[in-house]
Amino acid sequence: MPGWEARSYGEAFADVYDEWYGGVSDVDTTVQRVAAFAPAGGRVLELGVGTGRLAVPLAEAGLEVWGVDASNAMLDRLRANDPSGRVHAVLGDMAGPLPTGPFDVVLVAYNTLFNLVTERAQRDCLRAVAGVLSGRGSLLIEAFVPDLAGEVVRHVEPRLVGDELVLDVSVRDPVAQTVRGQQVHLTSDAVRLRPWRIRYLSPAQCDAIAEEAGLALLDRWADWDGSRFGDDAVRHLSRYGRA
DSSP: OTTOOTTHHHHHHTTTHHHHHTTSSOHHHHHHHHHHTSOTTOEEEEESOTTOTTHHHHHHTTOEEEEEESOHHHHHHHHHHOTTOOSEEEESOTTSOOOOOOEEEEEEOTTGGGGSOSHHHHHHHHHHHHHHEEEEEEEEEEEEOOOOOSOOEEEEEEEEETTEEEEEEEEEETTTTEEEEEEEEEOSSOEEEEEEEEEOOOHHHHHHHHHHTTEEEEEEESSTTOOBOOTTOSEEEEEEEEO
C-alpha cells in the first residue's frame, strides 16, 4: 500500500490515543487474564504496545513486560506514562524481528493484528511469535469478528470528542478484507487528518495462519471475562500454543 508504513497509525494517533481510546476495553480484567497464563514474574511481550495502556499495568502486576511498536511517537507517550521504565520499549515492526525470547505470553490486543495491512505481514508476525514463545507459552489475540460477506461499504459518521468534532470516514473492501479510513479532527483553529487502515481476519483465518506458524488453537472466548464464544459473538479472545 503506497504511502502507508508500519508506523503510520501510531504517528497519526499518539497524541490523542489515551484520551480517545483509553477506555476501549477493561484494563483490569485484561491484566488478570494475561497474568493467569504467566508464572509469577514471567515474561510478557505486547505487540503494538502503543502508549502502554495495558503494558504499564501488566508491569505493575509484577510481570517482566516488553513492548514493540513501530511508532516513535507512541513509544514517547509510553515512556511518559512509565517514567520508571518498567516496560522494556522496543522500536520495531511487529511482523518481526521480535525481541529475544522466550516469552510466557505474547499479547496482541484489541484488533492490533489487523494493523498489519497485508497477508504476508500477518503471516510473518505469527511466525515471528512462534520463534520467541516459550514451550508452554500462550499467544493471546483479541479482535472483532468480521462479516466476510457483503459489498463495498462507504461510511461517514460525525462524533463529538469533548468540544471537538471528529468525522469518521471509511471504505470497506470485502474482497481484500480491508478498511481504509480517515478521522477528520476539527478544532477551533485547525483541521487534522488521522489516517488508519486495517486488514481483518475471521477467527478461522487466524487459526489457519497460526497453524502455518506451528501454533494450535487452545481456547477461545467471547471476551476477557471468559464468556462462551458462539455464533453470535462480536469479538473473540483466542489463545494459541505450540502444536
